Amino acid sequence: MKATPLQRALAIIFGWGAALLLFFPIAWTVLTSFKSEAAATTPALFFTPTLESYREVFARANYLAFAWNSVVISFGATALALAFAIPAAYAMAFHPTRRTRGTLLWMLSTKMLPPVGVLVPIYLLFRNGGLLDTRIGLVIIYALMNLPIVVWMLFTFYKEVPNDILEAGRMDGARTGGEIWYLLLPLSLPGIFSTGLLSLILCWNEAFWSLNLTSVTAAPLTAFIASFSSPEGLFFAKLSAASTMAVAPILVFGWFSQRQLVQGLTFGAVK
Amino acid sequence: MSVATAPDVQTPPPPVEAALPMSRNAGRLLLAPSVIVLLAWMIIPLVMTLWFSFEYYNLVNPTLTGFAGWDNYRYLVTDPDFWVSLENTLIILAAVLFVTVVGGTLLAVVFNQNFPGRNIARVLAISPFFVMPTVSALVWKNLLMHPIYGVFGAIARGFGLQPVDWFAQFPLASVIAIVAWEWLPFALLILLTAVQSLDNEQREAARMDGAGVVAQFFFITLPHLSRAISVVIMIETIFLLTVFAEIFVTTSGGPGNATTNLAFLIYARALLQYDVGGASAGGVVAIILANIVAFFLVRSIGRRLEV
Numbered sequence: 268m269k270a271t272p273l274q275r276a277l278a279i280i281f282g283w284g285a286a287l288l289l290f291f292p293i294a295w296t297v298l299t300s301f302k303s304e305a306a307a308t309t310p311a312l313f314f315t316p317t318l319e320s321y322r323e324v325f326a327r328a329n330y331l332a333f334a335w336n337s338v339v340i341s342f343g344a345t346a347l348a349l350a351f352a353i354p355a356a357y358a359m360a361f362h363p364t365r366r367t368r369g370t371l372l373w374m375l376s377t378k379m380l381p382p383v384g385v386l387v388p389i390y391l392l393f394r395n396g397g398l399l400d401t402r403i404g405l406v407i408i409y410a411l412m413n414l415p416i417v418v419w420m421l422f423t424f425y426k427e428v429p430n431d432i433l434e435a436g437r438m439d440g441a442r443t444g445g446e447i448w449y450l451l452l453p454l455s456l457p458g459i460f461s462t463g464l465l466s467l468i469l470c471w472n473e474a475f476w477s478l479n480l481t482s483v484t485a486a487p488l489t490a491f492i493a494s495f496s497s498p499e500g501l502f503f504a505k506l507s508a509a510s511t512m513a514v515a516p517i518l519v520f521g522w523f524s525q526r527q528l529v530q531g532l533t534f535g536a537v538k
Numbered sequence: 539m540s541v542a543t544a545p546d547v548q549t550p551p552p553p554v555e556a557a558l559p560m561s562r563n564a565g566r567l568l569l570a571p572s573v574i575v576l577l578a579w580m581i582i583p584l585v586m587t588l589w590f591s592f593e594y595y596n597l598v599n600p601t602l603t604g605f606a607g608w609d610n611y612r613y614l615v616t617d618p619d620f621w622v623s624l625e626n627t628l629i630i631l632a633a634v635l636f637v638t639v640v641g642g643t644l645l646a647v648v649f650n651q652n653f654p655g656r657n658i659a660r661v662l663a664i665s666p667f668f669v670m671p672t673v674s675a676l677v678w679k680n681l682l683m684h685p686i687y688g689v690f691g692a693i694a695r696g697f698g699l700q701p702v703d704w705f706a707q708f709p710l711a712s713v714i715a716i717v718a719w720e721w722l723p724f725a726l727l728i729l730l731t732a733v734q735s736l737d738n739e740q741r742e743a744a745r746m747d748g749a750g751v752v753a754q755f756f757f758i759t760l761p762h763l764s765r766a767i768s769v770v771i772m773i774e775t776i777f778l779l780t781v782f783a784e785i786f787v788t789t790s791g792g793p794g795n796a797t798t799n800l801a802f803l804i805y806a807r808a809l810l811q812y813d814v815g816g817a818s819a820g821g822v823v824a825i826i827l828a829n830i831v832a833f834f835l836v837r838s839i840g841r842r843l844e845v
Contacts, residue, residue, distance in 0.1 A: 357568060
């Protein structure tokens with residue numbers, strides 16, 4: 268359909284206008300992170316850029332420890348979720364039974380349980396089990412939290428793997444284990460990769476359990492940034508530097524996984 | 539259903555391992571770990587929450603124990619804070635849904651047009667969704683909305699106006715603005731995907747028949763989007779009912795209880811006042827609220843599911 272010049276002009280104005288408005292807070296944070304603490308309190312656009320805040324965040328706040336926690340927890344939980352989900356999705360996609368449909372929908376419904384509804388028991392279980400403020404504790408929670416999404420996404424990908432190939436492998440005498448390892452895994456590697464990416468994004472940004480179940484040793488970046496909320500912590504440039512570093516890697520991941528995000532977050536309901 | 543089909547007569551009998559019953563058992567074995575952990579993850583905390591909600595259980599007052607009957611619930615519904623928190627929860631939900639669904643639909647239509655730099659603009663527009671909630675909340679509160687140092691204040695002064703102290707004067711609206719900023723990109727992303735699947739020939743035909751842009755939008759695009767919109771509404775509802783981090787780092791539920799939603803109330807009961815029983819009763823209410831929505835969401839998704 269040919270757009271009239273007016274439509275085109277409107278699309279440019281509204282499209283770019285909305286994009287710049289929505290992106291402005293992020294851009295402003297990055298900009299402020301290069302200001303000195305004194306300059307950060309004025310909304311000046313022109314200033315002498317400095318890396319002072321980044322140095323301070325690294326030196327004083329032990330930024331790397333929090334970042335490392337985020338990395339370990341996100342990757343650990345993603346790996347754990349995948350380890351559980353790959354066999355399950357395989358079984359449901361290639362050996363469906365009468366119960367498969369119900370199982371999938373039930374898995375989805377566990378995702379609907381509001382975290383705050385089970386905060387008390389989880390907190391007490393963690394306290395009694397010595398899991399409070401440990402990385403392994405968050406790994407378990409995040410893996411369970413994302414398991415339904417991960418199973419669903421893998422299931423969708425497996426559904427697209429041509430059955431003939433597996434059939435051929437089975438004819439050649441491949442056992443179930445071999446079938447998964449040598450045939451299915453290579454075929455669905457792109458699917459596993461993008462599923463993992465989505466899981467990483469969700470783990471990295473999770474801020475309910477991380478705020479409630481960690482304090483110092485296992486606190487990831489979401490909790491570290493929250494420590495800037497105290498009134499004494501009103502150091503805008505340092506807040507901006509820490510925020511920029513916390514957000515940048517996952518923002519790039521997010522840009523690459525837009526499509527999978529739609530599939531994963533709507534459970535295939537919108538394609 | 540590859541397993542169920544009988545082996546071709548021509549082929550030699552399959553080895554024992556590949557026989558049918560083995561595969562079915564193997565299938566169960568592969569599925570079992572996920573089902574078991576999810577079942578535990580769902581049942582154990584749920585039963586504990588229910589159980590605690592009928593118990594006297596306070597971590598700072600260990601002498602008071604035992605069966606409480608409906609006391610925790612009675613205490614909850616006679617607490618004015620509870621009703622305020624319920625109201626705030628619903629206001630946040632309704633306001634954010636309105637902004638994100640209306641804004642997301644309009645932006646999806648805009649981003650479906652071809653214009654220079656569209657892909658870059660789209661990437662910029664969806665970026666807020668990938669920002670962690672604690673960062674969004676603090677950046678908005680300090681860098682943008684701070685009356686003295688923030689950008690909004692500077693703009694107001696530029697126009698000769700008095701800067702607004704957003705979190706003091708309009709605390710709930712401020713929280714809503716932050717949450718809407720986070721979720722608008724989500725709505726845009728989902729709805730854009732749905733708009734792109736719209737058949738262009740249909741719109742072309744409508745245009746030939748003399749339908750204007752507005753009529754096309756209301757009679758073709760919007761009906762086509764209705765399913766995607768309902769999915770967006772339901773998924774956002776699940777998350778928006780329990781907004782927490784944004785409130786935790788900006789207002790801590792205040793001033794007073796102006797921004798206390800149900801999630802924050804439960805958190806305060808449990809981890810600040812150590813009232814396990816009372817917090818659990820609140821938790822049960824949150825679970826019921828979420829399940830009303832979840833019921834429709836699961837049904838709607840199930841209709842599309844092909845196994």
